[in-house]
Amino acid sequence: MNGLFKFSFMFAFVAAIFLACADNDIAEERHVVYPPDANKESKFVSFSPDSGGVGTQLIIKGENLGTDTSYLRVTVNDKKAAIIGVRNDYIYAVVPARADTGLVKLYVGKGDNVKEFVSDVEFRYKYKRNVSTIAGQNGNASRDDGEYDVATFQRPWALFHDSDDVIYEIDEGRGTDKNGALRKLYEGLVETLVQNSSGPFQSPTAAAFNLEEDTIYMVHLFANECTSKAGLVGISRASGFVDVKPLVRMDDPKFTGVAVNPVTGDVIFNNQSDGYLYRYVANANIDIAYERLIQVNNATNTELKLAFSNDGKYLYAAVKNRHCIFRMPYDITTKTLGESELWAGQWDTSGYQNGIGTSALFDTPSAIEFDEDGNLYVADKYNHCIRKIAPDGEVTLYAGMPRTSGYKDGLPDVAMFNCPEGLTILSDQSIIVADRENHVIRKVVVE
Structure with missing residues (x-):
């Protein structure tokens, strides 16, 4: 009898017991919420199944567990497992995403009176891996708009999303001839919201939501084909994300990156022309609606993609045209940036190599974003792959075949990309990738 069959059989068996007892005292017990009996000892006897992936329903057998879930907590490899049901001697919990293999722990009690129980064997986590x-x-x-399988894209190169996992995508383009656009992907449909025009929306490069998610802050790259010098614009949700208003103008606005601090809501953007990072100052005169901060590595001509750490204390900058990643401390009180330091890769040295910090090599690292565990993911454009940087700075391959362009779905180590340039991480920690030269949107799941 294999594990899946045993689990299905056991789950059905327990469910059958519940149904069979519908008219007796046990059925009533299921509907009455009560804590563990303080005069009796609680126990953790076993759990099943012994392996599975995200969403696996664990059955934990114990004694004197009560029915009040506020007295109970379950973890798998120290990651919290949601409890979906309990009946004194049984707890039903769901294995969290990316739990990895580890011990199952049960905590019974409240406040200072909590007892920890630890399983004798590990739960073996089975990862999902797919592109x-x-x-x-x-x-x-x-x-072309429409359903996902019939819609088409024109050089997709930037992605972001809101808290409802609605995905927004930017088609690359310059000028006023509608060859660039802001588009929306939701519930199986692709919809174009704004296309390049003679107004302030002429050359979109990157975007991010404010904390309230009622405004998109978008940066633009001024070029010969453009007439507007609005480097930073705001697009309101109230308008359906079609009303574009200029916020910051400069003589030569080559804005390539923007990030919103997750704690303060401060909007930081860069200008490739002078190499400086700026903070947007709302409600100021439109021509001076910014504060100049610092240059990354004291250099001009730096094409940046930006991301804040989850706690808002560091700003990270992928320097695309210099093949490396810097980080800077951000003071949330003074709203200032500290000195930039090289964190991963090597200045002006392209290539492919995994390793710790500056021992690693990138080739035009583009969009960057953090997952919930503090890992930074990088769309490594001309290495044609997605890289992962752990909090300690270790750089590894996440998906794709390094230095090999192409198009192929499947397992992450055999999947192929062609100049992946944009990415965003959804609430389930799956990574959505703008596969620029394949003109498609990809999804990477590597738990």
């Missing part, structure tokens, strides 16, 4: 195409048609560079 798939969620929208677009490989090799078809055009702009």
Whole structure:
């Protein structure tokens, strides 16, 4: 009898017992909420199944557990497992995403009176690993709205999302001839919201939501084809994300990155022309609605993609055209940046190499974003892969075949990308990738 069958059988068996007892005292017990009996000893006897992936339903057998879930907590490898049911001697919990293999722990009690129970054996976590195409048609560079499998994209190169996991995508383009666009992916449909025009929306490069998610802050790259010098614009949710208002103007605004501090809501952007990072100052005169901060590595001509750490205390900058990643401390009180330090990769040295910090090599690292555990993910454009940087600075391959462009779904170590440039991480920690030269949107799941 294999593990899955045994689990299904046991779950069905327990459910059958519950149903069979519908008219007796046990059935009433299920509907009465009560804590463990303080005069009796609680016990953790066993758990099943012994292996599985995210969403696996664990059955924990014990004694004197009560029915009040506020007195109970379950973890798998120290990651919290949601409790979906309890009946004195049984707890039903769901294995969390990316729990990894580890011991199952049960905590019974409240406040200072909590007792910890630890399993004798480990739960063996089975990872899901897959790269798939969620929208677009490989090799078809055009702009058609509609269902995911019929929609098309034109050089997708930036992604971001809101707290409801609605995905927003930017098609690269310059000027006023509608060859760039802000688009929305939600519930199986792709919708174009704004296309390049003679107004302030002419050359979108990156975007981020404010903390309230009622405004998109978007940066633009001024070029010969453009007439507007609005480097930073605001797009309101109230308008359906179609009303674009200029917020910051400069003579030569080559803005390439923008990030919103997750604690303070401060908006930070850069200008490639002078190499400086700036903080947007709302409600100021439109021509001076910013404060100049620092240059990354004291250099000009730095094409940046930006991301704040989850606690808002550090700003990270992928320097695309210099092939490395810097970080800077951010003082949330004074709203200032400290000195930039090289964190991963090497200045002006491209290539592919894994390793710790500056021993690693990138080739045009583009969009960067943190997951809930503090790992930083990088769209490594001309290495044609997605890289992962752990909090200690260790750089590893996450998906794709390094230095090999192409198009292929499947397991992450055999999947192929062609110049992945944008990425964003959804609430389930899956990574959505703007696969620029394949003109599609991909999804990477590596638990």
